[in-house]
Amino acid sequence: MTTTAGAPAVVTLRGVEKVFADGTQAIARLDLDVRAGEFVTLLGPSGCGKSTALRLMAALSDATRGTVSWPGGGAAHGEIGFVFQEPTLMPWTTVAGNVALPLKLKGAPTAEITARVEKVLEQVGLAGFAAAYPRQLSGGMKMRVSIARALVTTPRLLLMDEPFAALDEITRFKLNNDLMALASGLGMTVVFVTHSVFESVFLSQRIVVMTPRPGRVFAELAIEAPYPRGDAFRTSPEYAAYCRRASEALSAAMETRP
Amino acid sequence: MNELDTPARARRERILRLALPLLALLLGGLVWHLVVKVNDVPPYVLPGPGLVANTLVTDWPILWQSLLVTLTTTFQGLLLALVGGVGLAILFNQSRLVEYSLYPYAVVLQVTPIVAIAPLLLIYLPQHLAVLACAWIVAFFPVLANTTLGLNSVDHNLRDLFRLCGATRAQVLFRLKLPSALPFMLEGLKIAGGLSLIGAVVAEIAAGSAGAGSGLAYRIAESGYRLNIPRMFAALLLLSLAGIVIFFALSLFSHVMLRRWHESAVERES
Numbered sequence: 071m072t073t074t075a076g077a078p079a080v081v082t083l084r085g086v087e088k089v090f091a092d093g094t095q096a097i098a099r100l101d102l103d104v105r106a107g108e109f110v111t112l113l114g115p116s117g118c119g120k121s122t123a124l125r126l127m128a129a130l131s132d133a134t135r136g137t138v139s140w141p142g143g144g145a146a147h148g149e150i151g152f153v154f155q156e157p158t159l160m161p162w163t164t165v166a167g168n169v170a171l172p173l174k175l176k177g178a179p180t181a182e183i184t185a186r187v188e189k190v191l192e193q194v195g196l197a198g199f200a201a202a203y204p205r206q207l208s209g210g211m212k213m214r215v216s217i218a219r220a221l222v223t224t225p226r227l228l229l230m231d232e233p234f235a236a237l238d239e240i241t242r243f244k245l246n247n248d249l250m251a252l253a254s255g256l257g258m259t260v261v262f263v264t265h266s267v268f269e270s271v272f273l274s275q276r277i278v279v280m281t282p283r284p285g286r287v288f289a290e291l292a293i294e295a296p297y298p299r300g301d302a303f304r305t306s307p308e309y310a311a312y313c314r315r316a317s318e319a320l321s322a323a324m325e326t327r328p
Numbered sequence: 329m330n331e332l333d334t335p336a337r338a339r340r341e342r343i344l345r346l347a348l349p350l351l352a353l354l355l356g357g358l359v360w361h362l363v364v365k366v367n368d369v370p371p372y373v374l375p376g377p378g379l380v381a382n383t384l385v386t387d388w389p390i391l392w393q394s395l396l397v398t399l400t401t402t403f404q405g406l407l408l409a410l411v412g413g414v415g416l417a418i419l420f421n422q423s424r425l426v427e428y429s430l431y432p433y434a435v436v437l438q439v440t441p442i443v444a445i446a447p448l449l450l451i452y453l454p455q456h457l458a459v460l461a462c463a464w465i466v467a468f469f470p471v472l473a474n475t476t477l478g479l480n481s482v483d484h485n486l487r488d489l490f491r492l493c494g495a496t497r498a499q500v501l502f503r504l505k506l507p508s509a510l511p512f513m514l515e516g517l518k519i520a521g522g523l524s525l526i527g528a529v530v531a532e533i534a535a536g537s538a539g540a541g542s543g544l545a546y547r548i549a550e551s552g553y554r555l556n557i558p559r560m561f562a563a564l565l566l567l568s569l570a571g572i573v574i575f576f577a578l579s580l581f582s583h584v585m586l587r588r589w590h591e592s593a594v595e596r597e598s
Binding site: 125128129130150152154156158160161162163171172174175176203204205 | 483485486488489490491492493494495499503504507510588589590591
């Protein structure tokens, strides 16, 4: 495993609490460091504040207490890629138009946009679909467009909010494999939110298990299998053992009382 | 078996949907004709369909001129309604203060019957402008209301994405809000087309009774005073046709604008 323990933190959360206007406490005392080049999964039951934590890291939401900081700069410079639960594409423009959006908003030159969009579409396996409209694509392909759009700016930090939750299992495995290949190839820093134990073990170097609402870190689990991982890893006893440990941690987290 | 049947059934359905209204029209015309014929109703009470058609042909030059006048007003009203409705919607969307200050009066303008406003406008404005103002007043509200709804119906995640990319206010408006609002805007325009015609007609009638004007509605009023009932019917028929054409033209426009991406315009194979 490539060790990232000594790498600089990309985003740091210290004593973060989030209370919504209606009084719901989504997150309580969350401490977390995400280091450069790391693939971290936030694993927890539905409604445990995982998505809220991700929105805090994207600066889409402000912490009620505590601090969220980006030591290398980041949030302010738009150097964060975000993949939502839904593909969230603009239906009125093509695949290329959707993927080009972050660059266009930054005012990048047209030639550069064209080249980068073409390259990133190839990376996610959508070469040849540039001119298609979102409604012509399957759910899995739409999600690939969404990932391409997040990658097109080569962000310092990629945040993914249960991106494959709505897909069927076959598509999900395929996308997990491809995301794995992409992440290990690009050496990106990824924070991935999921409630699937299997997905979290397969993808990440570190699993952060969260408690039910209000969410905080219950346990951390390092997955020390080397990248890139493929179907061989998914069927190995090692994988099964990790999944059992992660499941146990999740079950224990579910039983904690705030 | 069923799959083979489907295209044929679909075609039969289409033919029926076209043929049945025409058949009903034919039957209605026949009944109308017979009622006039059997009872020997004089034309100044109720002209038969033949006489109306005949009048349409013989009076064509004068009716055509009037139709052009009314249509010009209608389209000018519609265009102003589009500009004014979308413009106001954008203004309201950009500034809460302006929205809270002015929106109630847009509603007041909408709920006050146009027939009651027209005579007043005729006092203060030259006749052509007064008619145009009436067409605009009734037509702009559906554009405003629908565009406002559209601008507020933006996907929350897309809004977050734009924020994350550091989009400016103008970028959010032109690249996100306006495209999202387009289907709503076009739907409002479809409603506004018919209403603009109604506004123009109402104002022409009001103006006509004041002794000026040359639009189709004025012809109807004038023919009424002269007991030229066949021409009244002919002008009325022409107005209906104009309304239908406007509706279909705007529907087609909307379809062309949305056909590549919006669910309402996309044809699906079953």
